[in-house]
Amino acid sequence: MDVPLPSAPAEDTSQHVAGRRRWVLLWSLLINFFVLLALYNGVISVLLPNQVAALDPAAKAANLAIVMSITSIFSTLTTPIAGALSDRTRSRWGRRSPWIALASLIGSMCLFGVSLVTSLWSITVLWVMAAIAYNAMQGPLSTVVADRFAPANRGTASGFIGAGMTAGGTVGIIVAGQLASQLVLGYLVFALAVAACCVAFVFLNREVPSEHLKPAPFSLPGFLRSFWINPRQYPDFGWAFLGRFTIYMGYQGVVTYQLYILRDYIQLSVDQANVVIGNISAITFVMLLFSGLVSGFLSDRVGRRKPFVFFSSVIMAAACVVPLVIPTVEGMYLYAGIVGLGYGAFTAVDMALMTQVLPRDTGSTGKDLGILTTAINIPQAISPVMSAWLLGLSGGDYSVLFIAAILFVFASSFFVLPIRSVR
Template sequence: MAQPPTSETFSIRGRATQEEIDAFFAPPTKQVGPLFIVSYLAAQLFFFVALMGPAIVSIQNKAMLMFPDDTAAQANAVSQIAGLGALGAVFANVIFGQVSDRTMWRWGRRRPWLVIGILGMTVGLVIMGLTNTVPAVAVGWLIAQIGANAALAPFVAVLSDQVPEFQRARISSMISIAQNLAILIATYLSNGLKDNLALLYIAPAIPAILVMTWFAFVLPDKQLTIKPPRLDLVGLLKTFWVNPLKYPDYGLAWAGRFLITLCSFSFTTYRLMYLVNRVGLTRDEGLSAQATSVLIYTIALMAASFVGGQLSDRLHRRKAFVFAASALFGIGVLMLAHTTTVSGFYMVEAVMGLAYGIYISVDLALVVDVLPNPDNAGKDLGVFNIANALPQSLAPYMAPFFLGIGSPEKMNYSALCYFAGICAIIGGVLAIFIKKVK
């Protein structure tokens, strides 16, 4: 267990008493109310509609429009754009998690960065919408991801700051449902605005700014009046590290999330291209089929997530849900290696949605339960988010290797699916060895 802050490391206008320090960093015990929950979910929904449209669909669509007759160039464009943005997310999430932990502004620790981040994300999306070269779109996505993660790091830390343990799995499942509903909405927007990409990139950011700002005002974010210790270069570098040998449960949870995220983005980064190049659809047909498949996936996910979160809190069990869900998700991706029809694709999406719904309903609650130091939740969750962001950066660079196995003229989606599915199954097995959580 991490040691709590003491009066030797924190000061309030000079020096704090241990009682003042304990009171500020005490874990939440009061149940959060409907206004907080609705605001939190709405902010998640609109934030991810703006962010995930480019991440899941629009980058692929833009690459196909830039290189209409060259599938290799399309894949390379997606790799460069998505990879650079996700690499920025790796660093931004950890840094801003640490920054928000230490922010002493009178508006609170988390609140200012929610607004600053969403505005930065919008600037990047505007650049993406108004440019049509790979370097320019990549720079826009980098800026958008830095801004998004400046908001996302404190947004996720709110779960540790405000939500008591007995509500975490349920609210975690609701947050995940909102995120995946956002992906569904973004997919249909991408289909409806497929010929107006500038509007597709820019328009969803406007309601995201409004709703995130509303949540920032609703959030009961306390001002940090306890001065943290000075952050030097060594301390900044430590921001990117939590020792997995010292905190093995955290390390196992991190590795499991890394592997299932690598699995997911190895496929979703190329989902539209899969439908066009493997199933044999046109771009318009592929966009339509993708929208339907995401609808099926989301319906299955929402149902499974609701049930999974309720059962996890009621049974006080996390690991079994994470293991079963990860393994089933991996099996679903392995099934894609042998899928060449639209109906088969829809069936596999239903299996994957069911699995991922169970996974997301429990995993974030498990992670919060094994944090090394809840008083540094923003920093530790920022490090944990590397397990989300780094695979998003690696997947676009690794996938071309598997896609290129065999004939260079024909993308080898089977090899990619086998690699991705095995990653998810291994990630599920790792959850079994976590000791702190049942």
Template sequence: MSIGTRKSGRVQTTTQEPDVRPPLGRGWIAGYAVASTGMWLAVLTPAQVQLARQSEVLAPGGKTALLGLATGLGAAVTAVAVPVLGALSDRTRSRYGRRRPWVLGGALVAAAGLLWLATASTAPAMVAGWLVAQLGLAGVQAALMSTIPDRVPRPRLGAVTGWAGMTQMLGALLGTVLVNRIVVDLAAGYVACAALAVASMVPFLFAHKETRTVAVVAARRQRVAFSPDLAWAWLSRFLVMLGFALITQYLLYYLQDELRVEDVQESVLTVTAVTVVCSMLAALVTGRWSDRAGRRRVFVAAGALLMGMGALAMASAPMWPVALGAAALVGLGFGTFLAVDLAVIASVLPSAADTGRDLGFFAVAAAAPQILAPALAVPVIAVAGYPGLYVLTGAVTILGGAAVMRVRSVS
């Protein structure tokens, strides 16, 4: 059915295509949640635990520099690869659809990189193995993220993105338990991550059905020009993720140097557990809540505000009980943000034919802060200490929440 619209004195004709997407059932959501959890486990377990351990073994005197090099280059690979691989998945035509080949292929490449890490005996081998793993995981991330706007109707976006947000924190928690309590050997931990990265994709590969008709309809939908809403949504995500990176990357040193806790490792584990549990609960609740309310922006802004309040509490009162309360605020805020921000992004994408490419640029907004955070934090700590760092963090995060309110096309 054709619909004529008038703009600037000209009539533009658009075509309303029928929604030919298969029904969205619990099996698809469960498969997505399992795959996303496995992906984040494979991303975050090495980044947060394994690479630090390996750097200490391979370069005891330069472990910090080696870890920074590996994680920085890995974030750069993600920032470049996700948009590129997302665009390639947009243009993939196969009997298995646009996304599934990239989910499977990316998981296999990621597993190969993790197995490489398990056998790496030199610093260059470690860095190379992590870059291969990141390249594969970028393919998985690009394809998985794209299936949400591909398959999920707008009224149900919050529920599904709530699950998606929860899986990031769940993957981090399960990975930490895996390599600290179950498979403590360094090489065996990498092997376990590789196996789980592949196995977790299997339910999704069977649950996700994308017919050729869906791809054709998506490709025919009208392309919409770049809009300010897209820029504001990107800026909001970038600032909030930068705030979270500033909070988490220097948590150990904050507890050690500012709070002077007796058992730093146990304290980090406790704070992390509080953050993760609160984040998971918030993600599951607020995603569905935003669907019922029919509103998105206010939830994203509220999540950023809670995170900012947590950071400001750490700056103003460096005490252990305050740190635990701040961890709860940050967790509740970050879970709320993760649950609803992706729904906002899915609503402002300019083209149904290029969702993989466009979502890839939003992945840059999440990866770039991992590189930028140390560059900002080091001079701020040198001049203003940790209170100054967390005042900056609170301001950046709250500004990220304010930016989303400028997105006019989303309620």
């Protein structure tokens, strides 16, 4: 027997922006997600792998898997908890702004600290602290889309965020590649950029004060139970979570090891790999920016989300075939262009789709979106371990990472189809 779908909660329009405020918020979100993803990709794909490899070149893949897995476990726990706490925050700066500003400052101090240490465990501890703070900031920042945009405008907002994320991730790798030989400066540039942009965001986009809001009575058992959302009662939420989880399981396994793929699979030197990874990012940048903005606009225009998510996943899976057939620098460049086209479209529409499958009212938006964000963080914890395991089984053959990515990403395209509340 089918489980009846819950009725949609009434939409709170009190914070929805329009006119000039809407455009300021759109560009502020684009810039903030640009610098945040520049930091993530620059650190995870270039700075951290170079720093870890310098400690023990023979064990670099296993050591990087340790750092990333421990970090992602804490990140996974942080995002929904910070989202739930931001829902309950009461201040004259609103619910999300205090988290956006303060957490970014703490994260940036910890990130700079990573550049000053020289052991695997000290690097891990400081990077974990930075990741916890940045995830405590990112959850509330993402919730701004649901808080301040009407559903009909969320595709455009998601497109701006997607363009910022994908372009930032690309530029971050380029910048990090240029600064790979100056780790202290590299970490400092990213840390200062994120802190400055987050503080500016709070002042430019003043949030409605939340002091007058009465929070629901707090109960620790009830608070903990709220993190379980029954997929039988809310199937659309469950399908959206599963689709996002599987696409990132495939995508993250390749991205995390991209520098080592260039060194050991494409057979480039350390210096060549650092240059080529920047070129790959430049190619991806053009496709991501075009695909993200166009897809978000078209999604709002036609009022549909699922076809964009489905076909973008198929395109990403097809991109992973290229390095298997053409294991050269040129093949990696072609892969970068195709995956950029698919991933740009996916990120542009994915956020809008997620805001429309939330099972709770706006009082728990931060927590619910935080739970959906764990569908990204959990793969960040699992995929490096899975990739290291696959590399061990295959004797260091990096082609297995592309095969695994194809299987996961292609499967994800079908999980969006059963969603009934979103077209």
